[in-house]
Amino acid sequence: xxxxxxxxxxxxxxxxxxxxxxxxxxxxxxxxxxxxxxxxxxxxxxxxxxxxxxxxxxxxxxxxxxxxxxxxxxxxxxxxxxxxxxxxxxxxxxxxxxxxxxxxxxxxxxxx
Numbered sequence: 001x002x003x004x005x006x007x008x009x010x011x012x013x014x015x016x017x018x019x020x021x022x023x024x025x026x027x028x029x030x031x032x033x034x035x036x037x038x039x040x041x042x043x044x045x046x047x048x049x050x051x052x053x054x055x056x057x058x059x060x061x062x063x064x065x066x067x068x069x070x071x072x073x074x075x076x077x078x079x080x081x082x083x084x085x086x087x088x089x090x091x092x093x094x095x096x097x098x099x100x101x102x103x104x105x106x107x108x109x110x111x112x
Contacts, residue, residue, distance in 0.1 A: 016082040020057035023048065024088050032089020042092075049091050059097055066105055 028048045031041025052058050060079045062068020071079065091097050104112050 016057065016079050019055040020052045020079075021082065021086050021088060022055070023051045024086055028089060029087045032087070035089065035092075045089060045092050048089065049093075052088075052091075058091070059101070061098075062101070063105070066101075 027041075028044060031038075031044045031048075034041055035045065049058070056069060057079070059066070059068040060071040061076050062070070064070040069075070
């Protein structure tokens with residue numbers, strides 16, 4: 001069985017690698033692994049999160065109207081696989097990004 005992506009998704013993987021992973025350093029990777037155990041890496045991880053967001057990869061599943069990429073499920077899977085393979089750290093505010101903000105987008109008002 002062939003589990004490879006259709007050819008058109010390979011460009012999504014390259015885009016992710018070129019965009020959000022271009023600033024991934026060994027120091028960022030180490031800080032991500034030590035998160036919660038060593039507060040000295042917090043500022044480095046904040047800078048990493050900002051660089052990912054600036055490259056347009058901060059919230060891949062969010063609608064474009066809210067600053068996301070509006071990614072399809074398959075594009076989100078490619079992103080998850082690429083960042084995991086590169087050992088990129090999860091966002092510092094992963095609960096806010098994945099749970100709270102989407103709930104506000106769905107059920108909140110524009111003022112929220």
